[in-house]
Amino acid sequence: MDSVGVKLLLIRSSPFAMSCALALRQKGVKFEEVPENLSARSDLLLRSNPVYKQVPVLIHNGKAVSQSLVILEYIEEAWPPSNNTPSLLPGSAYDRSLSRFWADFINKKFIETGLKLMKRFGEEHATARKEIVEQFITLEEGMRAIGSVRPYFLGQKTSLADLALVPLVPWFTSFEALGDLKFPGPEQCGRMHEWLNAMREDPDVVASVPTADWLLNYTLNFREYIKKHYPGGL
Amino acid sequence: MEACREESQVKLLGWRRSPYVTRVRIALALKGIDYEFILEDSENKSQLLLQSNPIHKKVPVFFHNGKTLSESTIILEYIEEAWETKAPNLMPKHPYDRALARFWAAFVDDKLLPSVWGLLKWQGEEQQKAVKESLANFSLLEEALRTSSCSGKAYFGGDEIGLVDIALGGPLVHIKNLEKVINIALVDPVKLPLLSAWMARFSETDELKRILPDPADVFEYLSAKRAKVMSTLPGI
Numbered sequence: 030m031d032s033v034g035v036k037l038l039l040i041r042s043s044p045f046a047m048s049c050a051l052a053l054r055q056k057g058v059k060f061e062e063v064p065e066n067l068s069a070r071s072d073l074l075l076r077s078n079p080v081y082k083q084v085p086v087l088i089h090n091g092k093a094v095s096q097s098l099v100i101l102e103y104i105e106e107a108w109p110p111s112n113n114t115p116s117l118l119p120g121s122a123y124d125r126s127l128s129r130f131w132a133d134f135i136n137k138k139f140i141e142t143g144l145k146l147m148k149r150f151g152e153e154h155a156t157a158r159k160e161i162v163e164q165f166i167t168l169e170e171g172m173r174a175i176g177s178v179r180p181y182f183l184g185q186k187t188s189l190a191d192l193a194l195v196p197l198v199p200w201f202t203s204f205e206a207l208g209d210l211k212f213p214g215p216e217q218c219g220r221m222h223e224w225l226n227a228m229r230e231d232p233d234v235v236a237s238v239p240t241a242d243w244l245l246n247y248t249l250n251f252r253e254y255i256k257k258h259y260p261g262g263l
Numbered sequence: 264m265e266a267c268r269e270e271s272q273v274k275l276l277g278w279r280r281s282p283y284v285t286r287v288r289i290a291l292a293l294k295g296i297d298y299e300f301i302l303e304d305s306e307n308k309s310q311l312l313l314q315s316n317p318i319h320k321k322v323p324v325f326f327h328n329g330k331t332l333s334e335s336t337i338i339l340e341y342i343e344e345a346w347e348t349k350a351p352n353l354m355p356k357h358p359y360d361r362a363l364a365r366f367w368a369a370f371v372d373d374k375l376l377p378s379v380w381g382l383l384k385w386q387g388e389e390q391q392k393a394v395k396e397s398l399a400n401f402s403l404l405e406e407a408l409r410t411s412s413c414s415g416k417a418y419f420g421g422d423e424i425g426l427v428d429i430a431l432g433g434p435l436v437h438i439k440n441l442e443k444v445i446n447i448a449l450v451d452p453v454k455l456p457l458l459s460a461w462m463a464r465f466s467e468t469d470e471l472k473r474i475l476p477d478p479a480d481v482f483e484y485l486s487a488k489r490a491k492v493m494s495t496l497p498g499i
Contacts, residue, residue, distance in 0.1 A: 080370065080374075080403060092359055094362045096365075096366055096369055099362050099365045099366045100362075102361070102365060106358035123332075123341070123345075125341075126332050126338075126340065129337045130332070130337055133334060133337065134318065167318060
């Protein structure tokens with residue numbers, strides 16, 4: 030398997046980097062995690078992602094791919110499914126679209142709303158508090174609408190939707206603390222909790238995300254920092 | 264000629280002026296896929312729209328064999344995959360080239376269009392900032408056309424129209440008329456020659472002329488939006 034020189038530029042707290050790290054592990058690709066400092070971006074980061082100057086960036090065969098959903102699809106195609114290599118996307122065109130739809134919703138709505146809990150204040154924060162719970166319920170309803178096969182979004186195997194949602198595993202605790210909220214429990218959102226439990230037990234997931242405690246400490250400190258230096262929000 | 268049974272199950276919900284609906288119509292036209300275009304009232308969302316896209320409540324909504332999809336770029340990839348053997352292919356073959364195509368299509372949605380639509384909202388210093396940002400985004404697209412896989416080729420997709428061309432082509436009439444409404448050149452032929460030539464070429468493509476929204480209709484729509492914003496600003 031061609032894993033020579035695969036690098037993932039990331040920061041430990043980035044939800045989008047967690048998705049990419051998990052995808053690489055699921056594919057069995059050996060890669061180097063290159064921690065970045067977003068207050069002092071490396072030359073490598075600036076050269077590899079001049080458009081956004083953001084993590085994650087995947088470097089493979091000397092070429093850089095950025096934007097997490099683009100990276101995930103690239104990982105699927107550069108290390109295509111085979112007897113030894115699992116697929117990250119379902120087989121049928123429709124199911125593939127469904128996994129893309131939910132991955133897009135998770136990234137653009139759910140995760141973004143969650144990050145606002147850390148970075149915004151006042152009315153924006155209040156709105157985010159409300160929305161994140163609504164979106165959590167939307168995810169529950171989405172899973173149920175797709176079918177009863179569990180525990181993953183589309184059924185028995187993980188797909189882009191699960192990869193996109195994996196940051197929730199450590200961020201669950203942080204979102205609740207930052208928003209002073211409680212997500213609905215297993216009685217109301219059984220599928221989401223089943224999903225969380227399945228992911229927490231997956232060694233690839235555990236290796237790809239920080240612990241809930243580490244992240245809680247990080248996010249609470251970062252929020253204090255933002256409050257002090259960017260009182261209008263970041 | 265009877266449309267094949269599979270294709271008669273293709274429906275698209277939307278309105279002609281929508282840049283996002285236009286993207287899907289372009290892809291269907293290029294692939295030669297027949298479909299039923301269900302016209303939606305842009306001022307009054309129908310039950311069908313709200314039921315078939317409850318999460319985003321937006322057009323386009325795409326139906327194929329009884330299944331429903333929304334989000335224009337997701338629909339574009341679906342059309343490419345469901346009709347993979349039907350030429351032309353809208354995506355390149357090589358994984359890295361496909362990643363670039365997806366990257367730039369996402370750039371149009373995540374950075375370019377928000378900065379462009381934002382131009383309707385501001386004036387004065389805020390407007391200056393918004394214009395600068397939009398111009399920077401168009402420059403990035405010019406660079407993308409200039410480099411490696413696209414260099415010397417007619418389209419972002421190479422010799423043929425591809426995902427990025429469609430992503431940018433959908434809102435093309437809006438971009439050109441927004442320039443007129445705010446009276447600022449966003450794609451200057453001297454500063455952005457490749458992009459400018461691409462825009463002319465895309466607009467003049469025979470198959471696409473009848474699909475692109477009516478410029479007068481779009482101009483009127485954008486002017487009205489701008490007038491509304493200006494009328495709510497203090498001191499006016």
